[in-house]
Amino acid sequence: MGWFHRLYHGSRVPTLNRKIRVFVDWFLASVPKRQAVGLIELEHARGPFTEAATPSHSRT
Structure with a gap:
């Protein structure tokens, strides 16, 4: 979703x-989260x- 689209809908809140x-x-939600992997379980x-x-x- 574009930023302008979000700004418009956010302004309507x-x-x-x-x-x-x-x-x-x-x-x-737009910031990628770090993914953790349990190497022992692999x-x-x-x-x-x-x-x-x-x-x-x-x-x-």
């Missing part, structure tokens, strides 16, 4: 408090999937 919250939310990545695929009556 009724109160200053809501406008600030909307613009801050839009700004934070060693045996198939384990949780295999466990979830195993029928519950055969799990011990």
Whole structure:
């Protein structure tokens, strides 16, 4: 969504408090977030999937 589009719709929000919250939310949504990966979990990545695929009556 373009910035002018957001400015227009943000200007139509009724109160200053809501406008600030909307613009801050839009700004934070536009900032890429850092992605964290648990490297220890990658060693045996198939384990949780295999466990979830195993029928519950055969799990011990």
